[in-house]
Amino acid sequence: MTGFVDLYTEGNTFLHRVDPRVKITAVILLSILAFVLSSLEALAVLLAFIMVLVVLSRTPLAKTAFSFKFVFRLMLLIVILWPLFDRSGEPVIASFGPLVLTEPALLRGVTSATRIGCLATVWYILMFTTQQRDIVRALVKLGIRFDFGLTLAISLRFFPTFSATIGSIMDAQRARGLEFGKGGPLKRTRNYVAVLIPAIVSAMRTADGLSWALQSRAYGARLDRTYLRDFKMKWSDYLALAAVVLVLVLPLTAKYVFGMEL
Structure with a gap:
C-alpha cells in the first residue's frame, strides 16, 4: 500500500x-x-x-x-x-x-x-x-504559493505512511479474529469502525508532531527562501x-x- x-x-x-x-x-x-x-x-x-x-x-x-x-x-x-x-x-x-x-x-x-x-x-x-520535492519546487517556481507547495509535499509524503498504518491496523485486527470480508453490509461497516478510530487517532498524533516540527524549524519566520539546487x-x-x-x-x-x- x-x-x-x-x-x-x-x-x-x-x-x-x-x-x-x-x-x-x-x-x-x-x-x-x-x-x-x-x-x-x-x-x-x-x-x-x-x-x-x-x-x-x-x-x-x-x-x-x-x-x-x-x-x-x-x-x-x-x-x-x-x-x-x-x-x-x-x-x-x-x-x-x-x-x-x-x-x-x-x-x-x-x-x-x-x-x-x-x-x-x-x-x-x-x-x-x-521526485516529489522537485514537483513541489517546480510548482513554487511556476508561481504557486510555497504554503500550497508545502501542503502538497506533506500530503505526498504522509499518504503512504498513513496507508501503511491502516494496513498494520487491519492486520492487527485480523490477528484478533476480526473478519472484514464476512457478514452483511451493516456488519462489515461495523468491522471497519475498529480500523477507523485507531487510524484517526494515529493521524492526529502525526499532525501534532508535524506542527511541532514546523514550529521548531521557525516555519514562516522569513518570506524569502533559498534552495540547495535550483532549476x-x-x-x-x-x-x-x-x-x-x-x-x-x-x-x-x-x-x-x-x-x-x-
Whole structure:
C-alpha cells in the first residue's frame, strides 16, 4: 500500500532529465487536449502517444501494472455504467427489459473511458519520472504559493505512511479474529469502525508532531527562501516544451480552423 503515491523510479532517461516545470506544463497541456478531443479515434491516438512516453520512462513493469490497475478498473466501470444511464441513439445492440444498450451510448462510454485513461496516464508519467520535492519546487517556481507547495509535499509524503498504518491496523485486527470480508453490509461497516478510530487517532498524533516540527524549524519566520539546487532551463528543455506545444496546437488547428472532427 505504501507504493500508491511514491511512484518515482530512479533513472537517467530523457523524461527524467527534463526540467520539472516543463513536465508539469506538458501534463497540463496534454490534459487540456484530452478534454478538447471528442472522437474516439483521436483520443486513442493520444493515449497511444502517452503510453509510448510511459515505455520511454523505463518504469518497472510491476510498478506500472500496480499503478494502472486502478485506472483500468475505473475505465471498465465507466464502459459498463455509461450505457445504463444513456439509452439514446440507434441501432439498439441489446435489450434487457427496461435496460437498452445502444451503439452510440456504448461508443460514448468507451470514449469517456479513453479520456480518463489519457488524463491518468499523463499524470502517472510525471509521478514516475519526477521526485516529489522537485514537483513541489517546480510548482513554487511556476508561481504557486510555497504554503500550497508545502501542503502538497506533506500530503505526498504522509499518504503512504498513513496507508501503511491502516494496513498494520487491519492486520492487527485480523490477528484478533476480526473478519472484514464476512457478514452483511451493516456488519462489515461495523468491522471497519475498529480500523477507523485507531487510524484517526494515529493521524492526529502525526499532525501534532508535524506542527511541532514546523514550529521548531521557525516555519514562516522569513518570506524569502533559498534552495540547495535550483532549476535552470537547457536547450533540451525548450525543445521538449516546443514539442508539447506543437502536439497541442496541431489538433486544435485541425479541429477549429479546418473543421476536422477530432
